Every structure is written in C-alpha cells, then in structure tokens.
Amino acid sequence: MAVKYKPDQLLQVDYKPPKKSWLDPKIDFGEKKGNWNYGAVPDAVTHLELPNARKWQPSDEDWQLPENWKEIIFEGLRQRLDRFRSLRLFMDVCVRCGACADKCHYFLGSGDPKNMPVMRAELLRSVYRRDFTLAGKLMGKMMGARELTVDVLKEWFYYFFQCTECRRCSVFCPYGIDTAEITMIGRELLALVGLNIDWILTPASNCFRTGNHLGIQPHGVVDSLEFAADELEDITGIKVDLPINRKGAEVLFIAPSADYFASPHYYTLLGYMALFHEIGLDYTWSTFASEGGNFGLFHSHEMMKRLNAKMYMEAERLKVKWILGGECGHMWRVIHQYMGTMNSPADFLEVPKSPVTGTVFEHAKSTKMVHICEFTADLIKNDKIKLDPSRNDHWKVTFHDSCNPARAMGLIEEPRYVINAVSNHFHEMPENTIKEQTFCCGSGAGLGTDENFEMRMRGGLPRANAVKFVNERHGVDHLLCICAIDKATLPPLLEFWVPGVEVAGIHEMVGNALIMKGEKERETDLRGEPLANLPIPETDEAAPDEKPVEEADHV
Amino acid sequence: MNDLAQRRDELVALWFERVMASYPSQAAMLLTKQTDPFANPVGASFRRDLAILFDHFTGITDEEGFDRALDNVCRIRSVQDFAPSQAVGFVLDLKQVLRDQGCWIDAYEPQVDRLLLKAFDVYQQCREDLATVRVNEAHRRTDNLLRQLNRRDEVGT
Numbered sequence: 161m162a163v164k165y166k167p168d169q170l171l172q173v174d175y176k177p178p179k180k181s182w183l184d185p186k187i188d189f190g191e192k193k194g195n196w197n198y199g200a201v202p203d204a205v206t207h208l209e210l211p212n213a214r215k216w217q218p219s220d221e222d223w224q225l226p227e228n229w230k231e232i233i234f235e236g237l238r239q240r241l242d243r244f245r246s247l248r249l250f251m252d253v254c255v256r257c258g259a260c261a262d263k264c265h266y267f268l269g270s271g272d273p274k275n276m277p278v279m280r281a282e283l284l285r286s287v288y289r290r291d292f293t294l295a296g297k298l299m300g301k302m303m304g305a306r307e308l309t310v311d312v313l314k315e316w317f318y319y320f321f322q323c324t325e326c327r328r329c330s331v332f333c334p335y336g337i338d339t340a341e342i343t344m345i346g347r348e349l350l351a352l353v354g355l356n357i358d359w360i361l362t363p364a365s366n367c368f369r370t371g372n373h374l375g376i377q378p379h380g381v382v383d384s385l386e387f388a389a390d391e392l393e394d395i396t397g398i399k400v401d402l403p404i405n406r407k408g409a410e411v412l413f414i415a416p417s418a419d420y421f422a423s424p425h426y427y428t429l430l431g432y433m434a435l436f437h438e439i440g441l442d443y444t445w446s447t448f449a450s451e452g453g454n455f456g457l458f459h460s461h462e463m464m465k466r467l468n469a470k471m472y473m474e475a476e477r478l479k480v481k482w483i484l485g486g487e488c489g490h491m492w493r494v495i496h497q498y499m500g501t502m503n504s505p506a507d508f509l510e511v512p513k514s515p516v517t518g519t520v521f522e523h524a525k526s527t528k529m530v531h532i533c534e535f536t537a538d539l540i541k542n543d544k545i546k547l548d549p550s551r552n553d554h555w556k557v558t559f560h561d562s563c564n565p566a567r568a569m570g571l572i573e574e575p576r577y578v579i580n581a582v583s584n585h586f587h588e589m590p591e592n593t594i595k596e597q598t599f600c601c602g603s604g605a606g607l608g609t610d611e612n613f614e615m616r617m618r619g620g621l622p623r624a625n626a627v628k629f630v631n632e633r634h635g636v637d638h639l640l641c642i643c644a645i646d647k648a649t650l651p652p653l654l655e656f657w658v659p660g661v662e663v664a665g666i667h668e669m670v671g672n673a674l675i676m677k678g679e680k681e682r683e684t685d686l687r688g689e690p691l692a693n694l695p696i697p698e699t700d701e702a703a704p705d706e707k708p709v710e711e712a713d714h715v
Numbered sequence: 716m717n718d719l720a721q722r723r724d725e726l727v728a729l730w731f732e733r734v735m736a737s738y739p740s741q742a743a744m745l746l747t748k749q750t751d752p753f754a755n756p757v758g759a760s761f762r763r764d765l766a767i768l769f770d771h772f773t774g775i776t777d778e779e780g781f782d783r784a785l786d787n788v789c790r791i792r793s794v795q796d797f798a799p800s801q802a803v804g805f806v807l808d809l810k811q812v813l814r815d816q817g818c819w820i821d822a823y824e825p826q827v828d829r830l831l832l833k834a835f836d837v838y839q840q841c842r843e844d845l846a847t848v849r850v851n852e853a854h855r856r857t858d859n860l861l862r863q864l865n866r867r868d869e870v871g872t
Contacts, residue, residue, distance in 0.1 A: 182741075192796070195796070261745060262745045262746075262749060262754065262755065267742070268746075268754075268755060268756060268757060269756075269757070269794075269795075270795060270796065271738040271739065271742040271743070271746055271757065271795065272739070272742065272796065273739050273741040273742045276741075276742075383863070384863065387863045387866065387867075390866075421859045421860050421863060422855075422856065422859060423855055423858050423859045426859050590753045592751070592753050592754055593753050610849060610852070610853070613845070613849055614794050614845070617794040617845065618794050618795060621756055621757070621791070621794075622753070622756050625752070625753065625756040625760075626753055629752075629753070648856075651852070651855060652848045652849070652851065652852040652855075655848045655851060656790075656794075656844060656845065656848045657790070
C-alpha cells in the first residue's frame with residue numbers, strides 16, 4: 161500500500177540534505193560484518209570454468225580484479241542490453257514514482273535507503289546512464305550518472321547480494337519493472353570479473369558434479385532414502401517401496417536435496433513417501449537429478465540453464481512420462497519463467513496426467529512438470545485419499561507463501577486447499593503479507609548464510625512480524641511453507657523474533673493425516689512426537705474475541 | 716508528571732520523530748508516515764512502544780507491557796546497523812525532547828538513567844539471543860545426519 165499524503169503534508173518540504181550523497185559508493189566491509197557473504201572459494205570457480213579464481217574476501221582492500229575489469233563489465237552490460245529487451249526497458253522506463261520504495265523486506269527491516277528497490281536498481285542505472293545514454297554522457301551527475309569505479313563495483317556487490325530476488329517490489333511497480341531481474345544482471349556482471357559468493361557457487365558446483373547442491377553422492381542419496389523408509393515403517397507399520405533410478409517409471413519425482421536429511425525438511429520427505437505408497441504411484445527417485453533447486457538462478461542465466469538441463473536429461477534417460485516436483489521454491493521460478501526458452505521443448509515427455517484421477521495438467525503442457533501441491537490437491541478434490549485432520553490437532557498453523565511458487569507461478573490456492581483438508585486449525589496472516597504480497601524469508605537467492613546473519617534477521621522482520629500477529633491472536637505455533645530455503649532459514653528467524661513457533665512442510669501434515677491401508681495405530685506424528693496425551697488446542701469458537709488489526713500486538 | 720501526562724501525545728510524537736531521525740532521512744520519511752503495522756513493522760512498533768515506555772515514565776505501571784515494549788524496540792535496533800550506544804540512544808532522545816519542550820526537571824534524571832541501563836540490558840540480551848540462534852541453526856543443520864549415523868550404529872550396518 162502506497163503512503164497517502166494529506167495536502168498539508170505535501171507542503172512540508174524537508175530542505176535538509178541527506179548527510180551523504182547517494183552517488184557516494186564507499187562501503188566499509190570491515191565495519192559491516194554480518195551484512196555480507198563470503199567470496200567463492202577458488203575450487204568452485206575453477207570447477208565451473210568461471211573466470212578469476214582466487215582466494216579473496218570482501219573485507220580485503222584489494223579484490224584482485226582482472227586488469228581490464230572495467231572493459232569486461234561494460235562489454236558484459238552492452239551484450240546484455242542487446243540480448244535482453246527487458247533490461248533496456250527496465251533501465252529506461254523507471255520514473256522514480258516510489259511505489260516500490262517501501263515494499264522490500266530488507267528496506268523495511270534495515271531502514272537503509274539503498275535497499276529500496278528503486279535505489280538498488282539506480283546503482284546499475286547510474287552507470288548505464290553515464291556510458292550508454294546521450295543525456296548521461298553530456299550532463300553527467302545532473303542526470304544521476306556516475307563513473308564506474310572500484311568503489312561502485314564494491315557497492316554493487318554489497319547491495320546486489322542484499323536482494324533475495326523475491327519480486328515483491330515488482331508487484332507494486334506500475335511499469336512492471338522486475339527489479340529481481342536487474343539484480344540478476346548485476347550479479348552476472350559481477351561474476352564476469354570473479355565476484356561470486358561462496359554460498360551460491362559451491363552449491364552450483366556441487367550440483368554440477370553430483371546432481372545436488374549439498375554434494376551428496378548417489379550412495380548417500382540411497383542411504384538417506386532408505387533411512388527415511390525405515391523410520392516411516394516404525395511410525396506407520398508399512399514398508400514403502402523405494403524406487404530409485406528405475407527406468408520406465410511413469411513419473412520422475414524431484415525434491416530439493418535438503419529434504420533428504422535437513423530438519424524440518426526431512427519430515428516432508430516422509431510425507432511424500434507415505435503419499436506415493438498409498439496411491440500406488442508408479443514413480444522413481446533419481447540419484448542424478450537429486451536436486452530440485454537451482455542455485456544457478458542466483459548466478460547467471462547460463463548457470464541456471466546448465467543446472468536445469470540435468471532434470472530433463474535424466475527424465476529422458478529414465479524414459480519417464482512426466483516430472484513431479486516437490487516442495488521447492490526457486491525451482492518453480494526456473495521452470496515457469498525461464499525453462500521454456502532454455503531447455504525446451506521437452507517433447508520426449510508427455511503432458512502430465514494423474515494416473516490416479518485422470519486429471520490432465522494442461523498448464524504444464526510445455527514444461528511437463530507438476531507441483532506436488534497441485535497433484536495432492538487434485539487427489540483430495542477427487543476423494544482419492546483418506547485424511548484424518550484431527551491427527552494434526554496438536555498444531556495451529558499458518559501458511560507462508562514462498563515467494564517463487566506464489567509470485568512466479570501463481571500457486572496460491574492449491575496449498576491452502578491441501579492445508580484445509582489436513583488441518584482443523586489454519587489461520588491466515590494479514591492480507592498484505594501473504595499470497596502475491598507475501599514477504600520473503602529474508603534469506604533466499606543464496607543469502608541464507610551464517611556470515612550474513614544480521615542482514616537475514618532484518619530482512620525477515622516483516623515476515624516474522626505477521627507470524628507474531630497470528631501467534632498472539634490465534635495461538636499459531638507452526639508456520640507452514642513449501643520451499644527448502646524457507647524450511648532452513650525460517651526456524652532461526654522465528655526463534656529470534658517469535659520464539660515458540662516452529663516450521664513445517666505441507667506434506668508433513670499430509671503424511672500425518674493420511675490414513676494408510678494396513679497401517680498400525682499411529683502413536684506418533686512423523687517427527688516421532690506422541691499423538692496421545694498431547695494438549696488439544698481450543699477450538700476457534702472458544703478463542704478470545706478477535707482484536708482489530710490496528711490494536712493487535714505485533715513486533 | 717501531570718504536565719507530562721497532559722501533553723503525552725505531543726511529547727511522544729516528538730520523541731518518535733527524534734528516534735526516527737536516527738535513520739537516513741530518505742528512509743525515515745517512509746518509516747515515519749506509513750502506519751500499517753504490517754507494511755511498516757519498524758515504524759509502527761516504535762510509534763506504539765515508545766508511547767508505552769512514556770506512560771511508564773509518567774507513572775502508569777504495566778510491567779509486562781513495559782518489558783514487552785522495551786524488548787520490541789531494543790530487539791529491532793539490535794540487528795540494525797547501529798553501534799550499541801546508538802542502538803540504546805533512543806532513551807536519551809526522550810531527555811532531549813523534555814528539555815526542548817521545557818518539561819525537564821532534575822527529578823527525571825534517575826528515571827531516564829534507569830531506563831537507559833535497562834535498555835542496555837535488554838539490548839545485550841538480544842545480542843546473546845542472536846548468538847544462541849546462530850548456534851542452534853548450526854546444530855539444526857546436522858541433527859538429522861547425526862540421528863542417521865546413530866541409527867546405523869544401533870543396527871550395526
């Protein structure tokens with residue numbers, strides 16, 4: 161919502177200039193620990209055949225840039241302006257209306273003006289203006305143009321890695337400028353001179369080498385899945401099938417690799433396994449396409465394409481009909497917004513059709529890939545699975561729309577449909593913090609690092625603030641989400657801002673509620689926490705009177 | 716104190732304005748004017764919580780509300796780009812407001828001092844929380860792996 165000024169407020173002009181011109185780029189990395197990420201290790205750079213591999217850190221005075229670094233950047237920018245019509249448009253059409261200014265979670269949490277999306281974009285635009293536009297060449301600073309210097313480059317590094325590419329700002333831009341794409345180009349340019357962060361490049365390198373970001377080798381993937389199957393048997397009494405690298409299966413299932421063992425992702429993995437067993441899905445896991453995520457998206461278009469391709473190559477190798485994707489975030493942005501012009505047509509696959517309900521997923525005609533929430537919602541809609549939502553009565557939940565499924569693929573209703581079928585206690589956060597307007601976790605796009613911890617806490621404040629509201633108003637104690645990065649980074653965020661609220665995946669709740677044929681009486685949920693003797697939460701009717709939003713307590 | 720109570724809204728607004736001036740001016744404008752608590756959690760929190768702290772100063776006692784308000788303000792400032800002295804300096808802004816408005820009497824001095832020291836305690840607690848949360852995050856990354864290893868040891872494979 162834009163700030164609405166009254167006439168008398170518009171007349172109040174603040175003549176006091178800011179302490180420092182926005183054109184001044186100097187960043188003291190030594191002073192700003194906790195706000196930036198470590199540089200990429202040489203091994204990852206070399207392995208991916210990228211330029212300027214060396215040991216370096218942003219806090220070093222000398223970043224060991226190539227001698228002709230400026231030339232490389234200008235040539236890179238020129239190529240991209242020619243290649244991406246959208247970039248030239250985004251550089252030229254912004255009128256500085258300010259609609260995006262207070263929409264970024266990092267700006268709202270930090271109060272740093274350069275975290276306003278318009279200002280972050282201006283960091284690149286100012287250089288573009290000086291060297292690629294006539295007005296900028298002639299009039300310089302008067303046109304907001306500035307010279308590309310080492311300090312400007314360092315400032316780009318600082319702020320382009322303070323954008324999670326969540327695209328909330330783009331929802332509010334009247335011109336449709338996608339500031340995330342400006343960040344993406346900014347990061348690509350930085351990468352050309354060897355300015356990469358390790359949390360992006362090492363996972364990308366791992367993925368290139370082993371098929372997943374975590375670098376788990378095939379036998380490790382198998383071990384983890386077998387361990388999960390054993391645990392699921394302990395809980396349900398049912399030994400589920402574990403098809404791995406099985407040629408000729410109907411469906412290839414791809415989940416983010418954190419699901420294999422990270423917590424709380426792992427419990428969602430148990431949920432997938434229980435569901436697939438129950439419906440008798442003819443599917444397979446792959447130890448090569450063992451990663452849904454694509455950290456290439458956070459590096460460059462080329463890297464994104466390289467990592468995306470393996471999923472399709474593996475689908476072709478295994479001769480499956482279509483691909484089902486798990487609870488992953490940015491994987492879906494790559495699939496829905498970029499894959500079509502990168503690795504398609506995947507015409508060796510078929511248009512996805514649910515073998516259980518017969519539903520044809522027409523919208524996935526091009527990518528041949530369906531989101532697990534769409535798939536499960538269809539099962540529930542067609543009454544193909546039995547669910548007992550009371551098994552989840554020990555949780556009061558809310559749902560965090562993960563940025564990419566919500567804004568990049570429009571997956572808004574399906575997750576809610578599933579949650580309402582498996583939970584009796586679902587409470588939405590305020591409207592301007594969910595669905596298309598959802599706030600980022602503050603740690604996406606490769607920024608979920610330990611060294612960047614304070615920035616993450618700031619960036620996640622608007623999300624945590626809304627969680628705190630439903631926690632205090634409805635007693636919500638679990639935040640559901642469908643993104644592996646969310647599942648990794650929301651727990652510490654909430655531990656700091658809203659202690660007592662935990663994080664879970666939707667398919668963990670599905671697994672809890674799922675009544676499986678031949679199962680033993682469930683004594684625990686998928687986390688191994690006893691179902692019996694747990695306090696039963698009050699019903700909504702017995703909840704205290706709801707307070708209007710303005711009066712409610714929040715952070 | 717009665718004088719302060721009568722001028723409460725005006726003085727709280729001035730205090731809020733001074734605190735917001737600790738942010739860069741381009742940002743302070745937006746963080747000050749947007750009143751929706753979800754669109755602007757920092758500004759909305761300060762607007763509400765400074766009023767609660769002010770009430771406590773004037774003798775209205777709601778210990779729980781006071782603690783929560785002080786925690787809210789200090790928690791936010793503990794992760795922002797402030798030195799510790801700047802982070803808790805918002806308490807001294809109240810002193811300046813009261814002086815500027817001719818409301819200051821020396822009897823307030825120990826109260827402001829106590830509030831400042833308490834704010835520092837809370838700020839420090841927030842920084843310790845931050846350290847704890849970081850450690851817990853590191854544990855969380857390996858907990859399940861260790862569980863898998865332990866289970867393998869149990870079954871002897």
